Amino acid sequence: MFLGSLVYGFINSALLALIAVGFNLTFGISGVANFAYGAIYIFSGFLTWIFLHSLGLNYLLCIAASVFAAALVGMAMYYTIILRVKGMPLSEVMATFGLGLAIMELFRYFDFVGFRYTLPVFLDGSFPIGEVWVDYQRIFIALIAVALTGFLYFFTHHTKMGLAFRAIAQDERTALTFGIESDRIGAFSMAFGSALAAVAAIVILPLGTIAVEGGYEVLINALAVCIVGGLGSTVGVLVASVLIGYAQTFTANYLEPHWMMLVSLAAIAIILAVKPSGLFGKQKELEERI
Amino acid sequence: MGRNRIEKTSILLAVSGLSKSFGGVRAVSGVTFELRQGELLGIIGPNGSGKTTLVNLITGFLKPGTGRVNYRGRDITRLAPYKIVGLGIARTFQMVRPFYQLPAYKNLVVPLYSPRVKAMAGGKYGERDSVALDLLEEVGFERDSYVSYKVASSLPQGYLKRLELAKSMALRPDLLILDELFSGLSLAEVASIVPIIEKLRFQGKTIVMIEHRLKELFRIADRIMVLNYGEKIAEGPSDEVMESEPVKKAYLGSET
Amino acid sequence: MPKRKERVDRGIKARSEDIFALSSPREMLYLLLPRAIPVIGLLGLGPFLTPYWQEIFISTAVYALLALSWDMLVSVGLLSLGQSLFYGIGSYVAGSLNHYFGISVLFTIPLATILGGLLSTIVLLPVSRLRGIYFAMVTLVLPLMFSRLVEATRILGGTEGLTGLSPFPNKWVAYYLIQVVLLAVLFGFRRIMASDYGLVIRAINDNDRSVMSAGINIHWHKAQVLFLAAAVGSFAGAFGTHYDMFAGMPGFALDYSIMPIAAAVVGGTGSFAGPLVGAFILVPLSEILRALGALRIVFYGLFLVVFVVALPEGIFHYMQRKYHQFERWVEIE
Numbered sequence: 001m002f003l004g005s006l007v008y009g010f011i012n013s014a015l016l017a018l019i020a021v022g023f024n025l026t027f028g029i030s031g032v033a034n035f036a037y038g039a040i041y042i043f044s045g046f047l048t049w050i051f052l053h054s055l056g057l058n059y060l061l062c063i064a065a066s067v068f069a070a071a072l073v074g075m076a077m078y079y080t081i082i083l084r085v086k087g088m089p090l091s092e093v094m095a096t097f098g099l100g101l102a103i104m105e106l107f108r109y110f111d112f113v114g115f116r117y118t119l120p121v122f123l124d125g126s127f128p129i130g131e132v133w134v135d136y137q138r139i140f141i142a143l144i145a146v147a148l149t150g151f152l153y154f155f156t157h158h159t160k161m162g163l164a165f166r167a168i169a170q171d172e173r174t175a176l177t178f179g180i181e182s183d184r185i186g187a188f189s190m191a192f193g194s195a196l197a198a199v200a201a202i203v204i205l206p207l208g209t210i211a212v213e214g215g216y217e218v219l220i221n222a223l224a225v226c227i228v229g230g231l232g233s234t235v236g237v238l239v240a241s242v243l244i245g246y247a248q249t250f251t252a253n254y255l256e257p258h259w260m261m262l263v264s265l266a267a268i269a270i271i272l273a274v275k276p277s278g279l280f281g282k283q284k285e286l287e288e289r290i
Numbered sequence: 291m292g293r294n295r296i297e298k299t300s301i302l303l304a305v306s307g308l309s310k311s312f313g314g315v316r317a318v319s320g321v322t323f324e325l326r327q328g329e330l331l332g333i334i335g336p337n338g339s340g341k342t343t344l345v346n347l348i349t350g351f352l353k354p355g356t357g358r359v360n361y362r363g364r365d366i367t368r369l370a371p372y373k374i375v376g377l378g379i380a381r382t383f384q385m386v387r388p389f390y391q392l393p394a395y396k397n398l399v400v401p402l403y404s405p406r407v408k409a410m411a412g413g414k415y416g417e418r419d420s421v422a423l424d425l426l427e428e429v430g431f432e433r434d435s436y437v438s439y440k441v442a443s444s445l446p447q448g449y450l451k452r453l454e455l456a457k458s459m460a461l462r463p464d465l466l467i468l469d470e471l472f473s474g475l476s477l478a479e480v481a482s483i484v485p486i487i488e489k490l491r492f493q494g495k496t497i498v499m500i501e502h503r504l505k506e507l508f509r510i511a512d513r514i515m516v517l518n519y520g521e522k523i524a525e526g527p528s529d530e531v532m533e534s535e536p537v538k539k540a541y542l543g544s545e546t
Numbered sequence: 547m548p549k550r551k552e553r554v555d556r557g558i559k560a561r562s563e564d565i566f567a568l569s570s571p572r573e574m575l576y577l578l579l580p581r582a583i584p585v586i587g588l589l590g591l592g593p594f595l596t597p598y599w600q601e602i603f604i605s606t607a608v609y610a611l612l613a614l615s616w617d618m619l620v621s622v623g624l625l626s627l628g629q630s631l632f633y634g635i636g637s638y639v640a641g642s643l644n645h646y647f648g649i650s651v652l653f654t655i656p657l658a659t660i661l662g663g664l665l666s667t668i669v670l671l672p673v674s675r676l677r678g679i680y681f682a683m684v685t686l687v688l689p690l691m692f693s694r695l696v697e698a699t700r701i702l703g704g705t706e707g708l709t710g711l712s713p714f715p716n717k718w719v720a721y722y723l724i725q726v727v728l729l730a731v732l733f734g735f736r737r738i739m740a741s742d743y744g745l746v747i748r749a750i751n752d753n754d755r756s757v758m759s760a761g762i763n764i765h766w767h768k769a770q771v772l773f774l775a776a777a778v779g780s781f782a783g784a785f786g787t788h789y790d791m792f793a794g795m796p797g798f799a800l801d802y803s804i805m806p807i808a809a810a811v812v813g814g815t816g817s818f819a820g821p822l823v824g825a826f827i828l829v830p831l832s833e834i835l836r837a838l839g840a841l842r843i844v845f846y847g848l849f850l851v852v853f854v855v856a857l858p859e860g861i862f863h864y865m866q867r868k869y870h871q872f873e874r875w876v877e878i879e
Contacts, residue, residue: 004652027679030841033679035686069747080855084855084856085854085855085858090620090625090678090682091854091855091858093625093679093682094625094807094811094850095854097627097850098808098847098848098849098850098854099848099851100844100847101800101841101843101844101846101847101850102844102847102848102851103847104843105841105842105843105847106844109841138723150734164780198818216690216800219685219686220690222692223686224691226683227683227684227687231679242580258697258698258699259698259699260698261694262695262698262699264691265691265695266682267695268688268691272672272673272684276672276673276676276680277676349759350759370759370763371759372761372762372764373763375759375760375761376761380761383755383756383759387753387756388756389749389753389756390752391752396745399742399745399746400745400746400756400757400760400762401760403742403743403745403762404761404762405760405761405762407761418742420853457756457760461760546663
């Protein structure tokens, strides 16, 4: 049981990290709030399904197309919405939130509800780790999560574009004087974040069905992880994912499954009481904003 | 100004060993000085020498790494900014940022609403407006013009600086810290503000001025303190200080 | 000769400034009319409404209260994406007091208003000190989590909720209670924001560092505003509980979070009258479109986006401007 908890805990953490990392990238690193994140997640899932079942395309092609489509949506969102309300973070939040809502509920309206909306797993079967059998899909989740976070760390610290992302979050004007086109970079960051949402969707959704509720779940989980870990910090997202992921798994295995939600809530409550800006949060409290 | 008279008065502010680092940068390093009641202390130093950081540390906007700040014998090091204001210390900001949408006199309603002023002045309903207008007149907003009623976003820098000064005066402080009040002002504007500061001194207030405009500062300051790279490198009357080696090196660069 | 458009205050506006308003009935009417409309509309129309429309007006009033609460928070710089938090807490407190302690409607509602306000304030206090985004995130997350918490732990009636709660003595009490409270909150909030206190609140939103350096404890003031807004939201929840005779997970539904924001954005944020107008447009509209089901929320979402981006000032500001000013073409000198 213990080994099982360890293994599944790791996978749970990987899942949370995968979900949170795209959101963290866009807001935390580039300062652009994207509350349509959950909507894009679900949108990618449904789009892949549509490509697969209605157009009969090769699975890999569908995936590529969806990720690309998600990136396009992110970019379009930036140019049509964010650009017009830039600088007013509250308006950014409201506008993206409204859009996300509209997208998700639109799917519900067009009856994309039911058990037939699923995505196939990449590989059937499972793999034993010690005496614990883990299905291949979950292993993929873990691998991709690790690879993605590694890549992101490298990207934001060692590539020109990644550093540009961070620059416009820290000080847009200075970034402009360095020749960094903040609009283009902002759009890319949003596109990138959306693409990450799509990747997460494609890897995670095969575990269950594609449901509109999932979109809300993803937004909540991403927010929870970012609140606990600290918005803007990739390390924070990782640590928070591990903490919450393991806490959830152990609670599910040793106590009862329906206490899992309590774990996330408790984590948020503790963080708010002790260090409101998150474990690795860089948000200084208001007094220090001089 | 009779220096003897000042030495007999009490110590208002005592800063000892104040330090603050941001990451690897030591913004303020072991600064120690005392301020007596009724003095006008000028703090000067090259850009980035930690002057504004020092003010932020004293007024509670930053928590120091080490060191203490004592005001009237009471340790105020870790107090919140609004409490420090309540004790009688007011400051201006280097980058003036008024409430742009409000008329100039309405800007003063905020400090007049603070507990300290309420306790001292009664502050009955409707009185704040007239107190604000009087205050603005004191800092040079001409009474006959409508400049006090103009919205803050339409005022030029000279008036905005005066508004900032009025904001701090509205708090009826005993210690006034002015962070680069003269910056961005013409000689004439500076000349018109100096009498206001002299008047504050006459009323017994203690003043600290951070400035780059040395000539104007030296004319009114009792003492000068020089900071460089976060450290105090000189303290004393202006002529002594400007002749000292470390200060010359700091401003002019070293010559071998 | 090229011309430009100029906006000028109407003559009657200038004539009704200050004490001159008392000079003639016309000026007084000019000032009273906008204020009389909601009062007459809500209170006076009551007896003439069919039961169907009465229900709509009550439902609208509930959402309007949440929208007013939202507007108050936005005035101090706090963006709430979870008004349903206040509604749900107020609803459960009232429901619990009634269900477990048998307290009558007369007392549950005021108690739930105060207690709900306190509870919500305590929960949100730590995050109100941080940047707006954090507050938005937490308010979005909390009601959804509380809802799942109730579902998982099965406390407070679990998924079925608390049923069979005491109703109002009769429908007139319910109708007039909420309309009177709505009007009181509307005029009360406007009064508060027009005072010096309101100025300080808006200053905190504008430049909190400046307010802090003016010797004012901004966190205490934010807490006060938070409590006010939370109490109003909790009242709405408590009212809803006794109107539906039910308190449960739906109290934390997304609907209660999104509708008020859409109403405020459409009507015009910051004016309190705007959210009222917005609510009275959106709720009946969505009621008429009820046949379209989930499309309702798509609707709110799209309204939100369009208005935030294209018409941020909202309908009320537009109407207000038209009422007070007129436009004319003027030759450029």
